[in-house]
Amino acid sequence: MMKSIKMIKPIKPFKNLEEEANFWDTHDTSEIFKNPKVSMSDLLELEPKKDVVMTVRVQKVVKDRIEKMARIKGVNSTTLSRMWLIERLIKEDTGNPKFAF
Numbered sequence: 001m002m003k004s005i006k007m008i009k010p011i012k013p014f015k016n017l018e019e020e021a022n023f024w025d026t027h028d029t030s031e032i033f034k035n036p037k038v039s040m041s042d043l044l045e046l047e048p049k050k051d052v053v054m055t056v057r058v059q060k061v062v063k064d065r066i067e068k069m070a071r072i073k074g075v076n077s078t079t080l081s082r083m084w085l086i087e088r089l090i091k092e093d094t095g096n097p098k099f100a101f
Contacts (some may be wrong), residue, residue: 017083021074056081 016021070080
């Protein structure tokens with residue numbers, strides 16, 4: 001008996017990291033990794049490489065709250081902070097809604 005190959009629908013671009021995280025949390029990825037038509041290099045780059053470091057000084061209570069929220073969301077505190085900064089930049093850049101990174 002021949003096993004049928006399930007066609008995989010293309011994944012639409014995500015609006016933000018939270019939407020992407022929700023997608024991967026709720027979908028089975030085993031078919032994607034079994035499919036030889038999907039290049040692993042296309043899947044692995046979730047975001048561009050970070051080239052510079054920026055130091056931001058905050059009060060301990062602020063840092064503690066960010067770390068707590070990051071744990072709840074299942075991400076690193078620096079990742080959550082970066083996500084918030086990018087979301088705010090996009091929101092503030094009303095002249096160019098397709099803010100490029």
